[in-house]
Amino acid sequence: MSGTITIDGKTVPFTGGQTIMDAALEAGVYIPHLCHNPEFKPHGSCKLCVVEANGRNVTSCTMPASPDMVVINDTPELNEDRKALVQMLFVEGNHICPACEATGNCQLQAAGYYLHMQSPRFMHFYPPRRVDASHPDIFLDLNRCILCELCVRASRDIDKKNVFGISGRGIDSHLVVNSESGKLGDTNMTVTDKAAHVCPTGAILIKRKGYTMPIGKRTFDQKTLREFHLEQQKRVEPKDGPDGG
C-alpha cells in the first residue's frame, strides 16, 4: 500500500509499511520527538510526536500512514502539549543541566529550547536514583534517564547483547542492567557498542570525554532539535539506494 497523506496541508507521499513519522521525516516535515530514532524500531513512549490524524490523537512514530490521511502537527495546541510533556520529564528526573556532561548535546534540553520551555511548571520530584560507575569506560546515571528505551533497543537489536531492560511499573519504571550484580561493569558492554551512543540525554556517558567541546561548538549551540533530527534522517537514508538497501 502506498499513496499520499497531508500534514498541515502539505502533501506527503508514503510507501507500504511507513508510519506517519517515517513519511514526514523522509519529506523533510518535522514532527518533534525524543524516543524515536529512524535507525530503530519505533517505541512510542515519549508521546512528543502525537499528532491529530483523521481527527484522532495518535503517536506518529507508531501509526501507519494510510491513503488520504489528514494529519495536523504544527499547531500551538499540540506544541503546548509537547512542552508540558518535556516539563514533566524534567521534573520527574534530576536534570541539572549546568552540572551535566551532556549539556549542549542533550536532546531533552534541545526539546525544551525548541518548544520554548521557560518554566518548570510542575513541582520537582527529586527522585532518589542510582549512579553506576562500575564500567571502566561508561557511566550510567539514572538521574537523567527518560525511559526512551533507545539503549534497550540498540543493545538488543544491533549489539545483540541485551544489556538493558525496563523494570517496574508506572512511576516506578526504571532502567535495569542485565547482570547478576545489576552493575554495568559486570556486563559484556563495550564502548564501541551502539547502545553506548544512542542516549538522547546524559544517562549513558563515555568516560573521559566530558566537556571536550567548547561552549558555542556543541550540537545544540549550532542547530535546533528540528535541524538535528532532519539531518539524522538523511544519514539513515537511502533505504532503497543503489545497493538495494
Place this chain on the structure above:
Amino acid sequence: MADEKRKIRIATCSLAGCFGCHTSMLDIDERLFDLLKMVEFDRTPFTDIKHCGPCDIGIVEGGVSNAENARVLREFRENCKVLVAIGPCAITGNVPALRNNIDLWDCFQEVYLYDPGTEGKQIPNDSELPLPFDKVYPIYEVVKVDYFLHGCPPPAEAIWKFLTDLIQGKEPEIDYELLRYD
C-alpha cells in the same frame, strides 16, 4: 521641577546561589548607566540596603535552602509587583539541590566530621545561623513567580533584553539563541 517621572524600582537578592547571576547583571557593562537612568535600586547587594521596600521588579537568584532564604523570599514577594526567578538555582534548585537525596544529618557529618581535611570537627550550631531545610527548593515552589530567566548564569545580553522589555511594560521575550539551561 515637580512631576519628575517616577523611576522603576528594582530589588535583587541571592539566596542559595553563587552570585554568578549578579555578576552577569554587572556584565551589561556601560549599559548600567542607561539602566540607572530608567531605574533605581532598592535592596540589592549593589546598594547594601538590608530590607526590601515596595518595588516594581524583584529579581531572585538561588533556591531556598534555609529559613533565612524563605524569609527573604517572602519579603520580596510581598513587596515586588513582579517577581523574577533568575538562573537555574532559583528555577530548579540546580547544584545546591544535589543534596536533596542525601539525609541532611549525613550531609553535615560528611562535611564537618568525616572529611579528612576538617579541623575542630564539630557541626556548627550557633543561634545566628539560619536553620537549614531538608531539601533545597526552587523559589516557585515557595511563592508565586511571574517570570523565569534561564542560564547559568543568564548571559548579560539576555538580562539586558529581559530587563528592558519589562521596564518598557512589554512581555519579556528571549530568543532561541539566548534561551539556555546551562
